[in-house]
Structures are given as structure tokens and as C-alpha cells.
Amino acid sequence: MKEPIVQFNDVHKSFGDVKVLKGIDLDINPAEKVAVIGPSGSGKTTIIRMLMTLEEPTSGDIIVDGKNLWKMEKNGKPLRANEKHLRSIRGDIGMVFQHFNLFPHMTILDNCMVAPIHVKKEDKLEVKERAVQMLDRVGLGDKLENYPSQLSGGQKQRVAMARALVMRPKIMLFDEVTSALDPELVGEVLEVIRDIAKNDDMAMVLVTHEMDFALDIADKVLFLDEGVIAEQGTASQVIEHSANERLQTFLHRFRKV
Amino acid sequence: MNYWSWETFADALPFVLQGLGITVGLTITTYLFALIFGFVWTFLRRVPNKPFNWIVTWAMEFIRSTPPLVQLFFIYFAWPMIPVVGVSLSPFQSAVLGLGVHFSTYIGEIYRSGIESVEKGQWEASKALNFSPVDKWRKIILPQALPPTIPMLGNYFIIMFKEVPLASTIGVQGILLMANTYGARHWAYLEPLTIVGIVFLLLSYPSAILIKKLEIKMNTRFDKKTVMDTRVNA
Numbered sequence: 300m301k302e303p304i305v306q307f308n309d310v311h312k313s314f315g316d317v318k319v320l321k322g323i324d325l326d327i328n329p330a331e332k333v334a335v336i337g338p339s340g341s342g343k344t345t346i347i348r349m350l351m352t353l354e355e356p357t358s359g360d361i362i363v364d365g366k367n368l369w370k371m372e373k374n375g376k377p378l379r380a381n382e383k384h385l386r387s388i389r390g391d392i393g394m395v396f397q398h399f400n401l402f403p404h405m406t407i408l409d410n411c412m413v414a415p416i417h418v419k420k421e422d423k424l425e426v427k428e429r430a431v432q433m434l435d436r437v438g439l440g441d442k443l444e445n446y447p448s449q450l451s452g453g454q455k456q457r458v459a460m461a462r463a464l465v466m467r468p469k470i471m472l473f474d475e476v477t478s479a480l481d482p483e484l485v486g487e488v489l490e491v492i493r494d495i496a497k498n499d500d501m502a503m504v505l506v507t508h509e510m511d512f513a514l515d516i517a518d519k520v521l522f523l524d525e526g527v528i529a530e531q532g533t534a535s536q537v538i539e540h541s542a543n544e545r546l547q548t549f550l551h552r553f554r555k556v
Numbered sequence: 557m558n559y560w561s562w563e564t565f566a567d568a569l570p571f572v573l574q575g576l577g578i579t580v581g582l583t584i585t586t587y588l589f590a591l592i593f594g595f596v597w598t599f600l601r602r603v604p605n606k607p608f609n610w611i612v613t614w615a616m617e618f619i620r621s622t623p624p625l626v627q628l629f630f631i632y633f634a635w636p637m638i639p640v641v642g643v644s645l646s647p648f649q650s651a652v653l654g655l656g657v658h659f660s661t662y663i664g665e666i667y668r669s670g671i672e673s674v675e676k677g678q679w680e681a682s683k684a685l686n687f688s689p690v691d692k693w694r695k696i697i698l699p700q701a702l703p704p705t706i707p708m709l710g711n712y713f714i715i716m717f718k719e720v721p722l723a724s725t726i727g728v729q730g731i732l733l734m735a736n737t738y739g740a741r742h743w744a745y746l747e748p749l750t751i752v753g754i755v756f757l758l759l760s761y762p763s764a765i766l767i768k769k770l771e772i773k774m775n776t777r778f779d780k781k782t783v784m785d786t787r788v789n790a
């Protein structure tokens with residue numbers, strides 16, 4: 300049996316008095332592709348932001364590759380994770396944001412090179428080769444010297460994916476990466492994700508409203524509702540054969556037919 | 557009566573201009589000091605500790621609401637008289653410290669506004685890519701935060717240039733003190749002080765134009781940012 304690469308154990312998250320997540324238990328295996336669906340405000344983004352260390356859980360444990368993400372030990376005493384501890388684990392995780400968050404003051408190529416060089420201290424030439432390769436793969440090999448402001452939303456999002464991939468994470472997080480795009484640009488971005496999902500062996504967590512897409516690439520689908528995982532299973536179990544009424548209502552709004 | 561004499565003007569000119577090096581030198585030194593010290597304020601204010609933060613904010617407020625002239629007098633005349641911590645500085649050093657610290661509080665605010673103009677998403681992307689705190693500032697935040705502040709920083713250079721004559725009150729021999737000395741010696745103030753005015757005009761007007769140009773350039777340099785993420789997480 301493979302050890303899960305990510306485990307959520309009874310994870311809760313509140314913002315002030317508002318309980319957003321009320322006990323999340325979740326295993327993600329290496330190379331597993333997990334789609335997270337659910338109504339707006341159900342806490343999908345919060346789940347992956349906690350895994351990316353952008354948000355701290357109120358209680359519970361998140362285990363990444365056997366290490367407790369938000370807790371550490373010092374002289375046998377349990378402590379809240381400090382930045383050093385978080386940094387030691389965070390390198391395994393990459394994220395693609397809804398609004399791309401490319402660095403506007405750098406070329407596309409530099410966007411993809413800056414972290415491997417300065418964070419992972421890798422060789423410049425090697426990184427460049429890998430970055431060019433990755434940008435080629437997402438179809439932007441001819442834009443290396445362009446700045447983000449010169450690209451369309453779909454192109455920016457593909458750069459953002461290349462930037463995350465060059466870091467070779469073990470887990471990639473995608474937060475509704477097509478929802479800020481014009482409809483005609485969604486396809487090209489999904490195509491790239493599909494390519495990654497089929498050919499790369501990292502674990503992926505995708506928050507998405509593209510049900511057909513989830514059905515196509517996900518090994519597991521979670522339906523998040525009112526702060527809990529209300530339904531989980533294979534894509535076909537959850538999206539096509541679930542009896543959960545709220546899930547039915549939700550899907551009804553998103554399935555085109 | 558003859559109020560104005562070109563002869564006096566010509567006589568006073570070289571004398572007054574002897575102070576030009578000091579005036580310009582003091583401006584530049586003080587400015588550099590304020591630019592660097594401004595960073596100190598900015599980062600002190602970011603220390604995540606409430607009481608400490610409160611003290612820093614209060615100290616900045618105090619420095620800003622006290623006249624720079626009073627601060628100069630305090631540093632030059634009063635500070636050396638305090639036992640143990642008292643230090644006696646030259647007029648030039650006192651001016652750099654007094655005016656530098658005073659203006660650094662404004663400069664620090666300019667840096668702060670620049671840093672706050674960097675989108676939340678940039679901080680989050682830096683975190684997601686696992687940047688160290690130092691690299692995050694060096695590679696991502698400051699290169700975006702500082703360029704837009706350059707015109708404002710330039711304005712402060714001119715503002716400070718015009719405040720530097722305050723230093724004449726503690727004996728820094730810039731052009732104002734030279735003009736005053738000339739005036740007292742020859743009982744002729746009109747010409748030397750006119751020279752002082754002209755010198756300031758000649759130096760600050762072109763600087764102002766330069767800064768306007770820079771501002772236009774900066775405004776067209778960055779494309780207006782796209783969507784802001786509303787979440788707060790620094």
C-alpha cells in the first residue's frame with residue numbers, strides 16, 4: 300500500500316466566528332488527481348489555501364509526505380509551525396491561482412526561472428533549458444521575452460502553470476484556474492491541464508466548475524457542501540450516479556445538458 | 557535712493573557661492589540618509605508585534621509633528637548636555653541627522669504606500685513558490701513597489717533642498733549663511749539674498765521638470781494591474 304502524499308485529519312477552519320470548514324478528512328495518494336466541486340462559498344479555495352500554507356487551520360492536522368504541515372516539535376514539545384518549518388515542506392507543493400499572479404516586472408521566461416534559481420539554488424543554464432521546454436509545452440515557446448501584460452488571460456494562465464511545473468512539485472493545486480478567463484480561452488488552458496494530468500505523475504487537486512473536465516481527468520471527486528465533504532468517490536460515482544439531493548441540485552446548475 | 561547695486565551683486569556673488577557646495581552637499585547627504593532611514597521605519601512598522609508597532613507609529617508621528625527647526629536645535633544644542641547619552645555633533649552632522657530623520661518619516665510613508673500597492677496575489681505567489689523572506693522582498697516586492705514611488709521621492713528631494721537653509725541657524729555655512737554674513741559685513745542684504753533666491757530657483761526648477769518627466773514615464777511603464785484578490789494574507 301502506498302502512503303498518501305497528503306492527509307487531512309479532522310481539519311476545521313473558521314474566519315472569526317464563521318465556521319467555514321467543519322471537519323475535513325481526506326487522503327490524496329501520490330499521482331492521484333482529485334477534483335473538488337461544490338457551491339460558491341463552500342470552502343473549496345480554503346482547503347487548498349491551507350495546503351499551500353496561505354491559510355492556517357483552526358484545528359486538525361494536515362500531513363504532507365509524512366510531515367505535519369502546521370505543527371512542529373521542539374525538544375519533544377508540540378509547537379505551531381514557524382516559517383522555517385513551513386518552508387521545508389512547502390517546496391513539495393505548487394499552486395496555480397485564479398488570477399494568475401504572474402510577476403509583472405519580469406519576462407515570461409524570468410517568471411519561470413526566478414524561483415528555481417533563487418529558491419532551489421539550481422544551475423541557471425539547466426533551469427533555463429527546463430523553463431524553455433516547459434513554456435514550449437504550454438504553447439508559449441515563442442513568447443519567452445514578452446511581459447505578462449502583453450499576453451491574453453489564457454496565455455498568462457499557461458505561463459502560471461509552467462512557472463509552477465518548473466519547480467517540480469509533488470502536489471499541484473489549481474484554484475478555478477479558468478474562471479477568470481473569457482469563455483473562448485478556457486479550452487486552451489484545460490488542454491494544458493489535461494496534458495499534465497495524463498502525463499505527469501504528481502498529485503493534483505483541482506477546484507473546478509468544469510464537470511465534464513473533472514469527469515475526464517479526475518480519479519476522485521469531492522463534493523464540498525456547507526463545510527464538509529458531503530460526497531466523495533470516483534468521478535463517475537459522484538458526478539453521474541450520486542443520490543445526494545443537494546449534489547443533484549448543484550450539478551443541475553452546471554451540467555449543460 | 558538707490559536700493560539695488562549691480563556692483564554689490566557682483567561682489568556678493570562669489571562670496572555667497574562659496575556656500576553652494578555645502579548647501580548641495582548637505583541636501584544630497586541628508587537625502588541619502590532619509591532614503592535609507594525611511595526603510596528602517598518601513599520595516600520597523602511591519603514587525604508583527606502590537607505594542608512595538610504602536611511605539612514606532614507614535615515615534616514617527618511625534619517626529620513629524622515637531623518642527624524640524626526645533627529638532628535641529630535639540631540635536632545641536634540640547635543633546636550634548638544630556639549626561640551619558642549626550643553626543644556632540646558638528647553643525648553639518650547635526651543637520652544631516654535632524655533633517656534626515658525628520659524627512660525619513662515621510663519617505664518611510666512613501667515606501668509604505670508603494671509596498672501596499674503591490675497586489676496580494678504577488679505575496680501569495682511568492683509564498684507558493686517558496687521564496688525566502690529576503691528573496692521575496694528583493695526579487696518580487698521591492699522591484700514592484702519602488703518604481704512607482706520614484707516621482708514622489710523626487711519631489712521630496714526638492715522639498716528637502718528648500719528646507720536645508722534651516723541648517724544655517726546652527727551655523728552650517730551654506731549659501732544662506734554666507735549671504736547673511738555678507739549682509740552683516742557690508743550692510744547690504746538685498747543683493748546677496750536675491751542671489752540665494754536665484755540659486756534655489758535655478759536648481760529646483762529644472763529638477764521639478766525632470767521629475768514631472770519621470771512621473772509621466774513611470775505612469776506609462778506599468779500596465780494597470782488586473783484583478784485584485786480580496787483576501788488579506790501577508
Ligand SMILES: Nc1ncnc2c1ncn2[C@@H]1O[C@H](COP(=O)(O)OP(=O)(O)O)[C@@H](O)[C@H]1O
Pocket residue numbers: 314319337338339340341342343344345346787788
Ligand atoms: N480571509 C478570509 N476572511 C474571512 N472570510 C473568508 C476568508 N476567506 C474565505 N472566507 C469565507 O469563507 C467561505 C469559504 O470561502 P472559499 O473557500 O473561498 O469558498 P469557495 O472557494 O468554495 O467559493 C466564504 O464564506 C468566504 O467568504
Ligand SMILES: [Mg+2]
Pocket residue numbers: 343344345475
Ligand atoms: Mg473559490
